[in-house]
Amino acid sequence: MKIMIELKNLQKVYATGTHALKGIDLKVKEGEFCILLGLSGSGKSTLLRCLNRLIEPTSGDIYIDGINVVAAKGKKLRYIRRKIAMIFQQFNLIKNLSSLTNVLTGKLGYSTLIHSLTFPQHKDDVKTALENLKRVGLKEFAEKKTRNLSGGQQQRVAIARALMQNPKVILADEPVASLDPATADSVMQYLGELNKSDNMTVICSLHFLSLARKYGTRVVALKDGKIVFDGTPVEIDEKKFKEIYGEDAEEVEIR
Amino acid sequence: MKKENKFKLSLQAILTDLLFWIYIFGCVSFLMDRWFEKAIPGNFVVIFGIAAGLISFVLGLSAGRKVFLPTIRTDRKWYKSFWGWSVFLILFITFVVGWNLVEVDLYKLFTKFRNAGGIMSGIFNPNMDILIVCLTALAETIYLALLATIFAIPLAFILSFFAARNLMPKTFLGNTVYIIIRTIATLFRSIEAIVWAIIFSVWVGIGPFAGMLALMIHSIASLTKLYSEQIENIDPGPVEAIKATGASTIQTWIFGVVPQIISPYLAFTIYRWDINVRMATIVGFVGGGGIGLLLLQQQQLLRWQNVGVIIWLIAAVVWIMDMVSAKVREKLQGM
Ligand SMILES: Nc1ncnc2c1ncn2[C@@H]1O[C@H](COP(=O)(O)OP(=O)(O)OP(=O)(O)O)[C@@H](O)[C@H]1O
Ligand SMILES: [Mg+2]
Numbered sequence A: 001m002k003i004m005i006e007l008k009n010l011q012k013v014y015a016t017g018t019h020a021l022k023g024i025d026l027k028v029k030e031g032e033f034c035i036l037l038g039l040s041g042s043g044k045s046t047l048l049r050c051l052n053r054l055i056e057p058t059s060g061d062i063y064i065d066g067i068n069v070v071a072a073k074g075k076k077l078r079y080i081r082r083k084i085a086m087i088f089q090q091f092n093l094i095k096n097l098s099s100l101t102n103v104l105t106g107k108l109g110y111s112t113l114i115h116s117l118t119f120p121q122h123k124d125d126v127k128t129a130l131e132n133l134k135r136v137g138l139k140e141f142a143e144k145k146t147r148n149l150s151g152g153q154q155q156r157v158a159i160a161r162a163l164m165q166n167p168k169v170i171l172a173d174e175p176v177a178s179l180d181p182a183t184a185d186s187v188m189q190y191l192g193e194l195n196k197s198d199n200m201t202v203i204c205s206l207h208f209l210s211l212a213r214k215y216g217t218r219v220v221a222l223k224d225g226k227i228v229f230d231g232t233p234v235e236i237d238e239k240k241f242k243e244i245y246g247e248d249a250e251e252v253e254i255r
Numbered sequence B: 001m002k003k004e005n006k007f008k009l010s011l012q013a014i015l016t017d018l019l020f021w022i023y024i025f026g027c028v029s030f031l032m033d034r035w036f037e038k039a040i041p042g043n044f045v046v047i048f049g050i051a052a053g054l055i056s057f058v059l060g061l062s063a064g065r066k067v068f069l070p071t072i073r074t075d076r077k078w079y080k081s082f083w084g085w086s087v088f089l090i091l092f093i094t095f096v097v098g099w100n101l102v103e104v105d106l107y108k109l110f111t112k113f114r115n116a117g118g119i120m121s122g123i124f125n126p127n128m129d130i131l132i133v134c135l136t137a138l139a140e141t142i143y144l145a146l147l148a149t150i151f152a153i154p155l156a157f158i159l160s161f162f163a164a165r166n167l168m169p170k171t172f173l174g175n176t177v178y179i180i181i182r183t184i185a186t187l188f189r190s191i192e193a194i195v196w197a198i199i200f201s202v203w204v205g206i207g208p209f210a211g212m213l214a215l216m217i218h219s220i221a222s223l224t225k226l227y228s229e230q231i232e233n234i235d236p237g238p239v240e241a242i243k244a245t246g247a248s249t250i251q252t253w254i255f256g257v258v259p260q261i262i263s264p265y266l267a268f269t270i271y272r273w274d275i276n277v278r279m280a281t282i283v284g285f286v287g288g289g290g291i292g293l294l295l296l297q298q299q300q301l302l303r304w305q306n307v308g309v310i311i312w313l314i315a316a317v318v319w320i321m322d323m324v325s326a327k328v329r330e331k332l333q334g335m
Helices: A044-051 A074-082 A099-110 A113-117 A123-135 A151-164 A181-197 A209-215 A238-245 B003-036 B042-058 B063-068 B082-101 B106-111 B113-124 B128-162 B172-190 B193-203 B208-232 B236-244 B249-288 B290-300 B304-333
Strands: A003-013 A019-029 A033-037 A059-064 A084-087 A169-173 A201-205 A218-223 A226-231
Touching: A003 A044, A003 A201, A019 A044, A019 A201, A019 A226, A033 A044, A033 A181, A033 A209, A044 A059, A044 A169, A044 A201, A074 A084, A074 A099, A084 A151, A084 B236, A099 A123, A099 A151, A099 B249, A113 B249, A123 A151, A151 A181, A169 A181, A181 A201, A181 A209, A218 A238, A226 A238, B003 B042, B003 B063, B003 B082, B042 B063, B042 B082, B063 B082, B113 B304, B128 B172, B128 B208, B128 B249, B128 B290, B128 B304, B172 B208, B193 B208, B193 B249, B208 B249, B208 B290, B236 B249, B249 B290, B249 B304, B290 B304
Parallel strands: A033 A201, A033 A218, A084 A169, A169 A201
Antiparallel strands: A003 A019, A003 A059, A218 A226
């Protein structure tokens, strides 16, 4: 199978001096659902945000779908970014705009300024946006301001926005960490669905092993900015778990 | 405490003490001049001040030490300590000097009320015959304030993005643009609208246009500052999310930043119009046209009944604007 994401000796040192990524080498194949595990501060967010250059890596190479991400500038970077959707823990919707408008912003990478200012006039865009909202079960919420939606609904709007990008890769940074277990599972189901039926490659950081086992096809664990485990979810036993989370850790399962 | 830090603090303390005592002797000199026509010569003021400052610092009694080196003798009550008394002395002397400089004269205040009889009776017997003229001038004032606000909005709106720390890239160019716009805005804001009015009344001639330009400049500077501070307080999350979709910088600002700031912007802008109407009357006094100019002319002609009409009209407009702008802003809060 084709390699979708490739990292070579990726390093990130923040301006504060924190060495957050200490040489990450990783290949993710197309269609994988790759779970990132690791303690708080291990570098999960840093890694994900380097992939679409929300932060600048200090050194190393990133190839996504064969394109050199680190070297990209201006328009080229925009074209790469629109194929990589991102889902955030805090949803990051624009709260005083409607769900529909929020979903339409997923199209910005494909649109000229004039086109994006007249989104509501472009019937095909609106139609796609409504279809995407329908796909996450929120068609009747199209006109509602997202501030009035529940956390789970907001995250589903964010997924619809991601779909609008027609992405090859989805980066999800703790997408369910602010949700209750049942809602978390339903949001993960949508991501799982996109992975299976649309063959989107997913990299998703999580804190719950149970969800990792249920949805992940692969688990990569970080510790102090280095990869300490790379394998399938079932391979994580008591011993591996303690390697990732430290000797004192107890596995807390939330189902 | 670190060594260099302690040195710096000591230096600040001793400078404070020197200035403290030079100021006290300066005040004493001024008062002696007023009362006995015998000032202390300037060089003596400085020498005495430095001497007193050094002595109090060396003895460890000074106010400078108290402020900057707080470890020394903090246990005593202020009225039992030298620094306490010297601070009391400086406040007292400042008050006495102020009283003298301002020429406070309670005798005049309580015995010469009759002088104001003309204007008082004018206020309560306004000359309604000139109402139309006044209303025209008032319209001039309100519209010049309105135009000043309208012209200021788009300029301040655009400038505010470049004056927001979180939007400007942390490159040399980004920093330079940020600093230049911020500095100019602060500078222009600190020059009062009345000063701008004087400048423009010479430039384009006395009249409402000069007043409009003065208020516009001042509004642009103020709104740029208020707007950009609003931008700096937005939630960075949505902005990042928009950026991550592949949006261009302009698209990111329009879709990620603008929706977050639009309602506070409106509130500020309406508040600004409110302020501009008030300032427009004042600006009129120095050549900015409108009701202020009319007021100045009538006052100089001692036409107190005409002045009366104008004062009532100004009061009414300010009162109405105040209410309207408060109401609108209240409504915007919920958006
Ligand atoms: N903007 C920043 N500036 C400086 N240091 C940062 C910044 N962001 C993160 N760090 C540091 O980099 C390290 C990795 O942080 P990162 O956010 O990637 O961890 P994480 O695995 O996502 O943690 P969490 O599970 O808490 O989200 C931490 O030590 C953190 O303090
Ligand atoms: Mg994180």
